[in-house]
Amino acid sequence: MPPAPRYRRVLLKLSGEGLMGDREYGLDPGMVGMVAQEIKTVHEMGVQVCLVIGGGNIFRGVSAAASGMDRASGDYMGMLATVINSLAMQSALERQGLQTRVQSAIPMTTVCEPYIRRRAVRHMEKGRVVIFAAGTGNPFFTTDTAAALRAAEMSVDAMLKGTQVDGVYSADPRKDKAAKRYDTLTYMDVLSRDLQVMDASAISLARENRIPIIVFDIHKPGAFAQTMAGQGTFTVIKDEG
Template sequence: MANKYQRILLKLSGEALLGEQGHGIDADILDQYAEEIKAVQAEGIEVCVVIGGGNIFRGVKGATAGMDRVQGDYMGMLATMINSMALQDALERKNVHTRLMSAIRMEEIAEPYIRRRAIRHLEKGRVVMFGAGTGNPYFTTDTAASLRAIEIEADVILKGTRVDGIYDSDPEKNKDAVKFDTITGDEVLNKRLNVMDLTAFTLCRDNKTPIIVFNMNIKGNLKKVVCENQSIGSTVVWDQ
């Protein structure tokens, strides 16, 4: 069976790396994510990853506590680099070739982000991680994920979360919440569902980039979405 997608961008939240801990990075979660990515990459899928930094620092939260917003956002970008480096190490310990690219120049630990170079790494079978967001304050890692996915012509954005899709209300607070298997972008906007921030979502809409929201914490789910054509999570589609 042919794979449904050839090139994917996986968006992970920094908070997911907390696991059962109150702070930092849970080694078991990190290892599980690396194993999931390795399984997909072994099927010939070109994989790139964007990770948030919320387990270490959130710029917006820092700003609301009195810190300068720009300063806080740059600190958040550095947090995404820490998470990206941790995932890179976990993957390479599993013999998966990787490249870490940063939107902020820090040559000692990462390559500068260059679109053509990123695409070439993917074509050579390397897992590519995009760190430091867009390199600009006031933009989230969701926006960075959308921007990079469009730039490298990914077939889909896979948003790995701790819930199994998009609901009409928070399923962790409302046991009667209704899940959408497929939903249009206009419905997401009209219902004000929190799939991505508006900037990220608009980028995807303008470029007709599909989004799949699924539970990354269930083993095997990533491969089911990408390689086995199983209906996992919720898919955002765009009117043609």
């Protein structure tokens, strides 16, 4: 009998880079499949799950803008990259037997649904996993901000950020062996210490809507389910008290 989850409905934010595995570009099918298995385990605990996936494994608008491309055009291209990742994750989840819907902030009805808040909520109530693609649909906003926005709109109990380390550190633990890991932080701690968990807009939006942010290692087998049960290693970002 799996442990009871602490949360009824959650949004999982994944970076595009987290789906690359050992590749330098694109998607690693094995990594996508592993993440899909983690999501299935949590879904079977009775948790309603929705996702936002970045597109940095395919295209980064900010990097393109630094090379001279128009920033808005680069961001739209990045949004299309998130749709590619979302469709790949949908396929992997459906191979696990989960019913899944992709909703895009940029309408493209040939391949997925347009984003409609009430429909997304209904999908989750029916036990479907919903993947929100194309960010907010606007340039100059990151997928972190899109995740915080969708988390607020879906009235989730928590927003989880699946990373490549087991929480928030004072520095990159892969480069600095003296980096300190935090068990808990406040939103203001993250902003004032510039901890680079998510961009400031996303942190502020989560703070305004009192949505706790939980940072954990998505690549550790079983970590997502353990985090849902309040077990394992992770960092919780929330208001004091």
